[in-house]
Amino acid sequence: MFSLEALFYSNKLYLDNNKLFQSTLVVNSSMATDHRLLQIITNTIFFFFIFSSSARAHEQQQEEPEAITRFKQYLRFNTAHPNPNYTAPVSFLLHQAQSIGLQSKTLEFVPGKPVLLLTWAGSNPALPSVLFNSHLDSVPAEPEKWFHPPFSAFHSSETGQIFARGAQDDKCIAIQYLEAIRNLKLVKKFQPVRTVHVLCVPDEEIGGFDGMAKFVASDEFRELNVGFVMDEGQASTNDEFRVFYADRSPWHLIIRAKGAPGHGAKMFDNGAMENLMKSVEIITKFRETQFDVVKAGQAANSQVISVNPVYLKAGIPSPTGFVMNMQPSEAEAGFDIRMPPTVDPDLVRRRIAEEWAPEMRNMTYEITEKGPLRDYKGHPLMTATDDSNPWWSVFKQAISAAGGKLAKPEILSSTTDARFMRQLGIPTFGFSPMSNTPILLHDHNEFLKDSVFLRGIEVYDSVISSLSSFVEPSH
Numbered sequence: 001m002f003s004l005e006a007l008f009y010s011n012k013l014y015l016d017n018n019k020l021f022q023s024t025l026v027v028n029s030s031m032a033t034d035h036r037l038l039q040i041i042t043n044t045i046f047f048f049f050i051f052s053s054s055a056r057a058h059e060q061q062q063e064e065p066e067a068i069t070r071f072k073q074y075l076r077f078n079t080a081h082p083n084p085n086y087t088a089p090v091s092f093l094l095h096q097a098q099s100i101g102l103q104s105k106t107l108e109f110v111p112g113k114p115v116l117l118l119t120w121a122g123s124n125p126a127l128p129s130v131l132f133n134s135h136l137d138s139v140p141a142e143p144e145k146w147f148h149p150p151f152s153a154f155h156s157s158e159t160g161q162i163f164a165r166g167a168q169d170d171k172c173i174a175i176q177y178l179e180a181i182r183n184l185k186l187v188k189k190f191q192p193v194r195t196v197h198v199l200c201v202p203d204e205e206i207g208g209f210d211g212m213a214k215f216v217a218s219d220e221f222r223e224l225n226v227g228f229v230m231d232e233g234q235a236s237t238n239d240e241f242r243v244f245y246a247d248r249s250p251w252h253l254i255i256r257a258k259g260a261p262g263h264g265a266k267m268f269d270n271g272a273m274e275n276l277m278k279s280v281e282i283i284t285k286f287r288e289t290q291f292d293v294v295k296a297g298q299a300a301n302s303q304v305i306s307v308n309p310v311y312l313k314a315g316i317p318s319p320t321g322f323v324m325n326m327q328p329s330e331a332e333a334g335f336d337i338r339m340p341p342t343v344d345p346d347l348v349r350r351r352i353a354e355e356w357a358p359e360m361r362n363m364t365y366e367i368t369e370k371g372p373l374r375d376y377k378g379h380p381l382m383t384a385t386d387d388s389n390p391w392w393s394v395f396k397q398a399i400s401a402a403g404g405k406l407a408k409p410e411i412l413s414s415t416t417d418a419r420f421m422r423q424l425g426i427p428t429f430g431f432s433p434m435s436n437t438p439i440l441l442h443d444h445n446e447f448l449k450d451s452v453f454l455r456g457i458e459v460y461d462s463v464i465s466s467l468s469s470f471v472e473p474s475h
């Protein structure tokens with residue numbers, strides 16, 4: 001890509017120079033300047049530019065850190081739903097693991113949905129291991145709305161930005177884990193005390209039910225004796241890194257209204273549309289009360305309950321659209337609900353039953369809980385960020401040892417596979433070392449700067465070496 005650009009640039013210069021020389025030629029023709037001499041000079045300049053540009057391009061290619069090349073290779077696999085390619089990226093990662101000398105295992109709980117486990121054995125395998133997770137899949141992209149094709153990993157030589165779906169969410173961390181381990185193992189000859197696992201799972205973007213959920217329920221997982229997990233986080237727009245100690249829990253809610261059908265011209269009570277619309281109004285009011293708290297600066301987005309309408313379904317279809325003079329007897333709406341871990345789900349359940357879809361308004365509802373709300377002891381799914389969790393101070397120190405600053409720990413407003421680990425009571429932090437970066441996950445033109453990516457490897461160098469060396473005083 002770069003050399004093409006360089007060629008174009010030097011041709012342009014050539015044309016400009018040629019124009020310049022031609023105008024000189026006009027001026028000088030009366031002075032009988034040797035035209036052939038000018039041609040030679042022009043050609044010399046042309047070849048000089050071609051040579052120097054391609055030398056520059058070559059130099060840049062030569063200088064590209066291999067970690068960046070590998071990141072771009074990984075970004076070029078089209079892993080977008082609804083048909084993510086899992087085979088090719090898994091082979092690529094297996095190849096990487098082999099070149100580093102890691103053990104590897106591919107598990108398939110659901111055909112075509114591989115779970116890749118890479119392992120670096122610690123010197124004391126009796127200690128609980130540390131696990132670094134990332135997901136293989138990506139959300140879809142709308143290529144026509146991107147500056148560059150979303151699976152091209154276009155790398156701007158001017159800004160250093162690497163554009164790709166998955167650049168932030170979360171292909172960066174998979175490669176950063178491996179590059180940090182590559183440096184630690186092969187260059188620094190570091191030996192971990194605890195065993196380090198790198199896990200790459202499918203289907204996180206659609207809930208993780210055929211990936212992480214099945215893996216944590218397996219014997220293979222139990223045998224790993226995992227003591228601490230790092231999973232994905234989010235970019236930070238300032239120079240502090242963000243860290244997440246909980247996710248919001250997702251519910252999908254469908255409310256359905258029934259009512260008497262009637263002529264489009266008739267006014268009557270208790271129609272399906274009227275009943276549904278009353279509910280939509282009530283839910284909208286609730287949404288406003290939550291959002292107002294955020295807007296007033298009293299809470300972060302992730303500390304309130306979000307309820308967002310995602311579809312409306314009603315009307316009697318006709319060849320040209322909908323029958324316009326009939327009021328339908330059924331209507332339905334779907335909502336995405338996210339609850340902070342401290343919310344009592346029973347209160348939300350009651351609100352839905354009594355206010356959002358009450359029987360007396362001829363309504364029914366369906367709640368699909370998309371994962372656990374409480375851990376196996378019945379506690380909210382939160383990882384402690386105080387002295388009760390020794391991993392917290394090891395992690396914090398590792399960040400400062402790498403010269404990084406940590407923001408106040410947060411709840412993630414969306415949901416990740418970390419919830420399946422927290423359900424088992426395993427301390428888990430969400431963390432992706434991307435500072436001074438716009439938050440572009442699931443957005444058009446998702447990108448990560450090469451320098452930010454490389455800095456992240458240094459951060460993981462510190463994090464992986466610290467966590468894997470951590471031995472509690474009792475041991």
Ligand SMILES: CSCC[C@H](NC=O)C(=O)O
Nearest residue numbers: 205206207250370414415
């Ligand atoms: C229903 S769980 C879905 C998980 C998904 N994760 C990332 O975006 C999310 O929507 O947050």
Ligand SMILES: [Zn+2]
Nearest residue numbers: 135169170232
């Ligand atoms: Zn993600």
Ligand SMILES: [Zn+2]
Nearest residue numbers: 139169205441
């Ligand atoms: Zn995502």
